[in-house]
Amino acid sequence: MGRAGMTYRAGTAPIHLLVGLAVRPAASHRRLGRVEIGGSAVVDLRGLDELIAALGSAGYRTLGPVVRNDTIVHGSLTGVDALPSGFHDHQSPGHYDLVHCDDGELFGWAVGPASFKSELFPPHQIVWKASTAPDGFSVEEPSEEARPVAMVGARPCELAGLEVLDRVLGTRGADPVYSRRREAAFVAVVECGAPAADCFCTSMGTGPEASGAFDLALTELYDPPDRLDPDNPMPAAGHRFLVNVGSELGSELLDKISHHAAGEQDLARRQAILATARKRVGRFLDTEGLAGILERNIESRRFEEVAERCLACGNCTMVCPTCFCSDIRDASDLDGGARRERTWSSCFDLEHSYLHGGAIRRSVSSRYRQWLTHKLSTWWEQFGTSGCVGCGRCITWCPVGIDLTAEAAAIRASDGASHGRTPQAFVRGAALATSTIGAQATSSGNDPDTPPISEVPR
Ligand code: SF4
Numbered sequence: 098m099g100r101a102g103m104t105y106r107a108g109t110a111p112i113h114l115l116v117g118l119a120v121r122p123a124a125s126h127r128r129l130g131r132v133e134i135g136g137s138a139v140v141d142l143r144g145l146d147e148l149i150a151a152l153g154s155a156g157y158r159t160l161g162p163v164v165r166n167d168t169i170v171h172g173s174l175t176g177v178d179a180l181p182s183g184f185h186d187h188q189s190p191g192h193y194d195l196v197h198c199d200d201g202e203l204f205g206w207a208v209g210p211a212s213f214k215s216e217l218f219p220p221h222q223i224v225w226k227a228s229t230a231p232d233g234f235s236v237e238e239p240s241e242e243a244r245p246v247a248m249v250g251a252r253p254c255e256l257a258g259l260e261v262l263d264r265v266l267g268t269r270g271a272d273p274v275y276s277r278r279r280e281a282a283f284v285a286v287v288e289c290g291a292p293a294a295d296c297f298c299t300s301m302g303t304g305p306e307a308s309g310a311f312d313l314a315l316t317e318l319y320d321p322p323d324r325l326d327p328d329n330p331m332p333a334a335g336h337r338f339l340v341n342v343g344s345e346l347g348s349e350l351l352d353k354i355s356h357h358a359a360g361e362q363d364l365a366r367r368q369a370i371l372a373t374a375r376k377r378v379g380r381f382l383d384t385e386g387l388a389g390i391l392e393r394n395i396e397s398r399r400f401e402e403v404a405e406r407c408l409a410c411g412n413c414t415m416v417c418p419t420c421f422c423s424d425i426r427d428a429s430d431l432d433g434g435a436r437r438e439r440t441w442s443s444c445f446d447l448e449h450s451y452l453h454g455g456a457i458r459r460s461v462s463s464r465y466r467q468w469l470t471h472k473l474s475t476w477w478e479q480f481g482t483s484g485c486v487g488c489g490r491c492i493t494w495c496p497v498g499i500d501l502t503a504e505a506a507a508i509r510a511s512d513g514a515s516h517g518r519t520p521q522a523f524v525r526g527a528a529l530a531t532s533t534i535g536a537q538a539t540s541s542g543n544d545p546d547t548p549p550i551s552e553v554p555r
């Protein structure tokens with residue numbers, strides 16, 4: 098995935114926020130000189146706890162992985178005790194199971210349904226409020242949360258997702274709220290040691306190692322209890338994290354907490370963990386020439402076949418870390434007040450393609466096509482990158498288990514077929530589209546009267 102042209106660097110929180118860091122270095126750890134950008138060190142569980150405390154002391158609203166409703170989502174993080182110790186997930190198309198074991202691994206899971214996108218691009222946002230006054234009315238913008246967010250435990254694909262959003266929402270002042278929050282955010286990535294069966298980060302170049310603009314990148318070096326010597330349950334190496342420094346701010350924070358020098362053993366362990374993780378990545382997407390293949394197969398029958406299963410529920414778009422569609426609505430109160438609200442929307446909503454007179458993507462097949470081809474093809478034209486980072490959420494959280502990698506592979510396999518469409522059918526579809534504009538769309542499902550997907554020439 099291309100990374101050129103990134104607009105925001107993580108870790109650009111105002112430096113004054115760091116004043117007051119009150120972390121006592123542990124006496125048992127030898128203090129290093131300051132670890133510079135690109136350098137690495139090792140922290141143990143106490144050091145990780147100190148990092149979380151230091152972020153709070155520095156003024157951050159610290160978020161990290163927590164267990165809620167049998168899933169791993171992000172929530173308020175006050176210390177290591179709040180992390181999902183011993184939790185592991187099993188994911189497959191349409192399925193997510195969280196299991197608990199007696200091991201103490203803290204990050205032995207892949208991404209859950211929630212991404213950090215929601216902290217920077219909130220699902221629901223008041224844009225402005227208006228109220229009546231004796232001499233007219235006044236308009237006010239809601240005040241922003243003062244504390245910047247610290248994202249602890251974001252996975253590498255999650256960071257890649259934010260970098261995709263940077264190009265969409267963070268350029269040319271497209272979304273000032275997103276830009277402000279993103280610029281002030283602190284990102285402590287934890288590299289993936291336990292990818293899920295629905296992950297395909299290796300296809301997209303987004304994981305399992307962290308390669309984006311992080312402040313700190315941690316790798317959990319964990320020796321499961323059954324591999325420890327019973328006579329020496331906590332070997333010298335122990336449960337620890339290799340920490341790579343990615344920014345000045347990360348370097349400053351690391352300097353405030355207990356850490357020691359990384360040895361050859363630590364670096365080799367990280368490489369071994371990542372090598373195993375790469376083998377555990379469960380899915381593959383062949384991206385070679387994919388954007389062009391999708392573009393020239395826009396009339397593929399596959400879109401109608403997938404629409405026979407697709408519920409148009411929009412789950413795939415809600416869990417996706419890069420989907421950015423939103424809806425603006427104005428509402429009024431009985432007391433004379435009014436407000437403008439922005440909420441997440443989905444290209445699977447019938448109303449989302451509403452233009453003057455009606456919706457132009459009336460069939461489910463046309464909406465699935467819009468989503469898939471935007472993610473993997475036209476996103477490149479718009480933003481110079483793929484719209485997909487291979488996190489696999491849309492596969493796991495699709496209630497009927499539709500798998501974007503399988504759909505893309507099927508279209509690739511049929512590349513060159515005529516799809517049974519003739520140029521005349523295409524022209525006829527265009528005429529149909531013209532004649533149906535003005536008709537009120539009445540269904541969000543597969544309507545037998547819905548014109549074929551060729552109704553809107555592309
Ligand atoms: S399209 Fe699916 S796999 Fe790709 S980033 Fe979105 S949710 Fe993840």
Ligand code: SF4
Pocket residue numbers: 406407408409410411412413414445494495496497498499
């Ligand atoms: S692909 Fe799956 S998650 Fe997405 S709209 Fe269709 S049924 Fe819902």
